[in-house]
Amino acid sequence: MSFVADLEAVLGVSLITDPDITASYSKDQAPFAPNSPAAAVLLARSTEEISMALAFCSQRGIPVVTRGAGSGLSGGANADSNSLVISLEKMNEIIEIDPANQLARVQAGVINLDLDTAVKEFGMAYLPDPASRDWSTLGGNVATNAGGMCCVKYGVTSHHVRAMTVVLASGEVIEVGKATKKFVTTLDLMHLFIGSEGTLGIVTEITLNIVPRPKSPATLIATFPSITQAAAASTALLKYRPSMLEIIDQTTLKAVEGWHPLGFEVAGSILLMQLDENFELGDAAIETCESHGMIDGMFSTEASDAADLIRVRKLAYPALERLGATLLDDVALPVTKIAEFVGKVEELAAEHNLIIGIFGHAGDGNMHPTIVHDHGDADGAQRAKQAFGEIVAIAQALGGTASGEHGIGSIKRGFVSDEVSHTVVEIQRGIKKLLDPVGILNPGKKLP
Numbered sequence: 266m267s268f269v270a271d272l273e274a275v276l277g278v279s280l281i282t283d284p285d286i287t288a289s290y291s292k293d294q295a296p297f298a299p300n301s302p303a304a305a306v307l308l309a310r311s312t313e314e315i316s317m318a319l320a321f322c323s324q325r326g327i328p329v330v331t332r333g334a335g336s337g338l339s340g341g342a343n344a345d346s347n348s349l350v351i352s353l354e355k356m357n358e359i360i361e362i363d364p365a366n367q368l369a370r371v372q373a374g375v376i377n378l379d380l381d382t383a384v385k386e387f388g389m390a391y392l393p394d395p396a397s398r399d400w401s402t403l404g405g406n407v408a409t410n411a412g413g414m415c416c417v418k419y420g421v422t423s424h425h426v427r428a429m430t431v432v433l434a435s436g437e438v439i440e441v442g443k444a445t446k447k448f449v450t451t452l453d454l455m456h457l458f459i460g461s462e463g464t465l466g467i468v469t470e471i472t473l474n475i476v477p478r479p480k481s482p483a484t485l486i487a488t489f490p491s492i493t494q495a496a497a498a499s500t501a502l503l504k505y506r507p508s509m510l511e512i513i514d515q516t517t518l519k520a521v522e523g524w525h526p527l528g529f530e531v532a533g534s535i536l537l538m539q540l541d542e543n544f545e546l547g548d549a550a551i552e553t554c555e556s557h558g559m560i561d562g563m564f565s566t567e568a569s570d571a572a573d574l575i576r577v578r579k580l581a582y583p584a585l586e587r588l589g590a591t592l593l594d595d596v597a598l599p600v601t602k603i604a605e606f607v608g609k610v611e612e613l614a615a616e617h618n619l620i621i622g623i624f625g626h627a628g629d630g631n632m633h634p635t636i637v638h639d640h641g642d643a644d645g646a647q648r649a650k651q652a653f654g655e656i657v658a659i660a661q662a663l664g665g666t667a668s669g670e671h672g673i674g675s676i677k678r679g680f681v682s683d684e685v686s687h688t689v690v691e692i693q694r695g696i697k698k699l700l701d702p703v704g705i706l707n708p709g710k711k712l713p
């Protein structure tokens with residue numbers, strides 16, 4: 266605690282030190298990532314304040330954990346008892362909306378959905394749509410390079426960022442990227458910070474793309490006898506440029522049906538697709554599904570049908586959560602490997618005597634196997650943790666990667682070296698050393 270009074274004197278503000286409160290700022294939503302209440306929490310109000318805090322922490326060697334909303338699923342925002350948590354929640358101002366230049370400038374603590382809601386009145390949209398968009402921050406989305414359902418068509422967060430203000434560990438403030446639509450004047454430093462999970466600098470302001478709001482989508486839903494057929498159909502459906510393409514396996518479907526019967530009992534797997542243009546392609550899309558063995562399916566251009574049709578996807582995770590404690594994994598694969606992946610995870614579930622439901626973003630191969638074990642069952646929890654790692658290994662063996670969107674945080678650091686070369690690891694360490702020589706920024710996260 267020794268640094269608290271000194272830092273308060275430097276900043277001229279009080280820090281939070283009540284352990285009941287610091288505890289709630291010291292962990293995200295990952296169930297088994299280590300954490301303990303931070304020594305103190307700073308509710309930052311400005312870039313200048315963060316700059317002063319980081320300069321102080323660098324001089325004293327105090328670890329700093331940056332926090333958006335704490336919705337992360339990898340332990341990335343978890344603290345320990347020596348650290349200072351810097352929360353961006355109070356830096357939530359939408360600074361500028363410029364429809365003519367198709368951009369918005371925000372403080373990093375703005376909630377994703379708040380920006381989309383604000384630009385709506387100009388007929389514009391902020392597209393990246395993590396399922397947590399109604400509470401995760403844009404700074405957190407940038408730091409994890411968050412994805413979402415529409416990313417199959419529009420790309421992940423990194424495709425929507427033009428420029429950022431970043432505070433380096435030394436306290437120096439830099440601007441990376443440019444508000445222009447194009448920028449090749451420097452090395453692409455901005456993208457180095459995107460997805461860096463708070464290890465290279467603290468993002469305080471972001472200039473983002475906004476685009477004319479897409480039409481309300483038309484929705485296709487199709488059931489298939491097997492995941493293999495559904496996965497093959499999903500790959501074929503990519504030619505229609507879907508704005509959403511999701512898959513649900515039979516285990517997940519059974520969990521949904523057992524809770525809210527929607528009439529899908531016979532299906533082995535379900536595909537959901539949305540188009541936000543070219544609605545005339547619906548019939549062809551249904552034919553594509555038929556050619557892959559579709560049992561039943563429909564395509565509706567009625568905006569009012571969309572919510573009902575995609576309900577099964579919205580219920581997927583909560584339905585699995587009802588069955589016990591859950592561990593939500595996140596891997597990305599070549600889209601052509603989805604069926605093989607699901608088959609291997611099914612074998613793994615049988616081997617470990619666990620329920621593992623799989624759903625995910627079929628269009629970009631980003632799968633979310635969700636491992637279920639009984640609450641309070643220590644042995645089940647241990648088997649689930651082991652399966653969590655084995656799922657990553659299965660994905661990697663199929664040419665996939667340890668994380669598609671939730672990030673590495675502390676829980677997946679051990680898997681990084683399994684898929685990248687020693688040189689790539691060393692380059693990352695060199696960059697970290699250059700930008701954060703004392704190593705104060707989110708130590709023990711992201712880098713192997």
Ligand SMILES: Cc1cc2nc3c(=O)[nH]c(=O)nc-3n(C[C@H](O)[C@H](O)[C@H](O)COP(=O)(O)OP(=O)(O)OC[C@H]3O[C@@H](n4cnc5c(N)ncnc54)[C@H](O)[C@@H]3O)c2cc1C
Binds near residue numbers: 294403406411412
């Ligand atoms: C129910 C649920 C659904 C989810 N769905 C999705 C989904 O569809 N897609 C997806 O990608 N993720 C999803 N997530 C994961 C999570 O919401 C995202 O990772 C999100 O981007 C985290 O934002 P946050 O503001 O909560 O950041 P936090 O959890 O607070 O932090 C995440 C990481 O970013 C760092 N960080 C935060 N703010 C900054 C900043 N300003 N500067 C530098 N570093 C920073 C933190 O140190 C940490 O390493 C989901 C989570 C939940 C609980």
